[in-house]
Amino acid sequence: MFKELDPILHSQLRLAVVSLLISVEEAEFTYIKEKTQATSGNLSVQLDKLKQAGYIEVQKSFKNNYPLTVCKITKQGIDAFDKYVSDLKAYLNPK
Amino acid sequence: MFKELDPILHSQLRLAVVSLLISVEEAEFTYIKEKTQATSGNLSVQLDKLKQAGYIEVQKSFKNNYPLTVCKITKQGIDAFDKYVSDLKAYLNPK
DNA sequence: AATATATTGTTTATTTTATAAACTAGTTTA
């Protein structure tokens, strides 16, 4: 009836990040930070968790002399998101 | 863009409980426990939080000599659930 | 009748998670 919800995605910030990345396919740290209204520290931690889970890829480089962190969703991330949404439906549509 | 999700409802077990109560309007502790697969301790704690938030009403009595805890959703609980679902949509339907 | 087991929970302790505060490392501006 109520399936276990993926704990990696059942987090407001991580869900927002994945949702965002699914729509844009690639985004910079600062862009994600602005869109999600997260603090840098929180975002840094949550991005790392998503990376550890294999849901996103993180590329670090430099742009205009400044460090640049670019994130990208993975196939695994998309699948996990789809499953999360589908599992969540039982909770949202009580019969 | 991403609205703050009600922390009372953004919990797997509490969301399941509220979802359940919206569909049945009244349920016993043991029934909720069975449907949600929760442990007694966890359910007891989460029911109390929902009660403190004013999202459910809890009536304690006795049935066949055993304690009986019956839960009922409140108007406030229904409204909070509706808002939660609506707020969550931005996360689930990335554009 | 006494002991063991079951029912229906609650309380407390532990673990996990989320978040905020503090810090790092380098860059630009005044």
Add this chain to the structure above:
DNA sequence: TAAACTAGTTTATAAAATAAACAATATATT
């Protein structure tokens, strides 16, 4: 060259979820 800014990371704290232990009574067993 000092102050302020950029782009983050790491560590500490607060909050939440969960599990383990307990309580109170009821029923079943020997």
